[in-house]
Amino acid sequence: MNEVKKPKKPLIFYYIIVIAVLLLFNVFVTPWIMERQVKEVDYGTFISMTEKKQVDRVDIEDQDNTIMFTDKNDQVYKTAKVEDPDLTKRLYQADVSFYGEEIKQTSPIITALLSWVLPLLIFIGIGQYMSKKIMEKAGGKNAMAFGMGKSNAKIYVKSSEGIKFSDVAGEDEAKENLAEIVDYLHNPGKYKEIGASMPKGILLVGPPGTGKTMLAKAVAGEADVPFFSMSGSEFVEMFVGMGASKVRDLFQQAKEKAPCIVFIDEIDAIGKKRDVQIGGNDEREQTLNQLLTEMDGFTGNNGVIILAATNRPESLDPALLRPGRFDRRVPVELPDLKGREDILKVHAKKIKIDSSVDFNKIARMASGASGAELANIVNEAALRAVRDGRKYATQADLEESIEVVIAGYQKKNAILTDKEKQIVAYHEIGHALVAAKQTDSAPVQKITIVPRTSGALGYTMQVEEGNHYLMEKEELENKIATLTGGRAAEEIVFSSVTTGASNDIEQATKLARAMITRYGMSQDFDMVAMETQTNQYLGGDTSLTCSAQTQAEIDRKVVELVRRQHEKAAQILLDNREKLDELSQYLYQKETITGEEFMRILNS
CATH class of the missing domain: 1.20.58.760 (Peptidase M41)
Structure with missing residues (x-):
């Protein structure tokens, strides 16, 4: 199946914008502010600049006994006033405007506002804009900045490639249950005609490696509807309320694309039994409560079918397992003899193998093996054939690979007395x-x-x-x-x-x-x-x-x-x-x- 990627700009994009604004502020605004600062010089410099006609304006402050003047670039200077009877004549000759009041210099308060407050306001404004955009995309008021509280479920659509029911062997009863769901999504009319309704939730239970997740992928490969996939641990967040927000967002997306299938792998991560112990995980319980409400609450979730997988069904909350939420429980047990033989044949199609291999004998030798272990046995046989320089795997390779999975590789350096x-x-x-x-x-x-x-x-x-x-x-x-x-x-x-x-x-x-x-x-x-x-x-x-x-x-x-x-x-x-x-x-x-x-x- 092909995952549908949501186009979105990474966080580094927004950080670059903020850094660029601050750099521009420091390059252009700050130098301008610094240039407006008053520069103290001696009286001789003032006379020299006047004679060179570099002075534009002069303010004589008798009360403070100072002279403030600016040059042609508006730089403000300050010097001490001395007894100079020819000052007025010298200023007339230099064609300098002079006044008896002080040139208004930049206030320290304004300088602080421009240097610190303005960049901070700009930064806050950009942050508010980013938060607003993220909340609009998340579709909920509880969505926080940087995508917290937003479901990150993978969305799949129908594809010509991927796993089909024909690729899953050894679990005929489970496939039959799930094939019925796919048929309902394709042809809902024949079920509604008799008044039947499909289960809202289907729980796949069984030992690790028996193919629960693979069966869900096969449903995605067979169904002509959107398929949402998410792990139970992905709902767990550091902040209280974020897991519940992710559940709301997931079901909101699913309802918009209904009819569809939502698959939650390892649901026991959020579906454990609630207790009254002090100091319990409030975040997990809030997430479970939201999941219970979304699956069978006042609003309902018409057209959304929930698939979930777990290998710890006894730890799940009874409210989650009741009819109306998970109506159907599908055991995915260890395969029997025929199932092991079928699984071996499915995985043997992926490698080059000798036509004389007796899969029934291999299946009997691998008693108690799960589907994942059988796939590993076939792969180990192929690896052994490559190590021995052969182009295909033989019966001996498969038998030896069973021993490798059960007891490990031969210890060539172990020498017994x-x-x-x-x-x-x-x-x-x-x-x-x-x-x-x-x-x-x-x-x-x-x-x-x-x-x-x-x-x-x-x-x-x-x-x-x-x-x-x-x-x-x-x-x-x-x-x-x-x-x-x-x-x-x-x-x-x-x-x-x-x-x-x-x-x-x-x-x-x-x-x-x-x-x-x-x-x-x-x-x-x-x-x-x-x-x-x-x-x-x-x-x-x-x-x-x-x-x-x-x-x-x-x-x-x-x-x-x-x-x-x-x-x-x-x-x-x-x-x-x-x-x-x-x-x-x-x-x-x-x-x-x-x-x-x-x-x-x-x-x-």
Whole structure:
């Protein structure tokens, strides 16, 4: 889409005008004032100038005992009066006019007015003129000088270039909701015929990187109406009332161009819940109140449809989410298997790629990835192909780029000792062997002991065969056992433990705690929620909602659950000790093996 730029003169233009006026004043006016100042000379100079006929007028002041005279350039001079009987004769001979009263010199008050007050008045006048012009453009009395209080929303119009709905994949439901809005703007008659009216506001919610802003850009690309785009943080100003003024100005511009679409990105910056805490942010609350009024107040905003995006919907004010303001909430979740495959194909069109690439396999390996991460994976594959001197990206490039996004680049300078390498090999085979010997576990895709920049000395990649939306209790327990398999292998083979299992311990503990506090998988607590989740789309922070005694009991249950699965993993490895040694030695030699190689040795 092409942004419509508003022609306006920069502030430096007005500063140049003011500086030019002051320079002209100093160059022409000030010297003239200075020339009018009285210059004191001795009496001999006065006689000499008289004889040379340089004196134009003389005033003799007997009371002050002074003589004031001017030259041909109107410069005023002053000298002391002395006893000179030939003075009158000398003045007649020089043809000089002389009087008995004082020549009126420039008053000090007038000099001060001309030197200081006049430039100040000129400066104030220019400032008032600039303020008036800016307020006229801002369209509101509350607009302040230099554009404060004026909306700086970007305005877009229809263009042959830009993002379309066809460029957005993996979010079919969201596209369907937004396509309906575009159709209403193009053909409002068929909706009004049945009495239907479009939602005033549509809220896009979802994790970061899922394409909320891209969907809004696609609406701008499809709609044949003006499109206003602004971030929520742009409403926040240092001065109280400026954010509300920007909201008024934005909706005034939108109403003038209705029907149109207004997109507010990261609306949680101004739409947070109001509270009664002392010392709250009055500016933010005023901005929110103005937004509520503009969206559904007495005046209404006919023809203006609001699009907003956020990844913190739980923090928004309830008055903002009610029907009549944001009537429709469109989830933009992480894509499923088919969605990931479609997204990969869309981004693969931008690079040269081998025709034999299996996008379904790549999509399964990238389970849980967002649209932005998938785009990064494709770009990393293209960069890897260029580094290797190839003209197109291959399947291996895409698979390696997934590992780069997940675990970072390979650390080429990291050299492990033989013992460390053996420990890491047994650790990773311990994970893979426990997973393979349990039912309902994802198949092993790859095992490596090559260190990565994320700090991992090795990892085991498991890939689900398809979409997996529900997990049974037994599956979760098996997953905990798989996580403890690495530490169990170290204990069995080396009779010691290392720090390499830190991430495994963290994941196993988190999963076990969720089983007890959130999933209701403990017989002692039945279906009672002991924990609440906040920031669903930003990491999912949790907080316990029970007594201290219950928290202690939960901790005991978590330890018991993890210990039980740890013992199960150790027993599996003891029962398959020969395969554990054989596979670990093979991985030690190869450093990286595939899931097919692992299963072939395991089943041989």
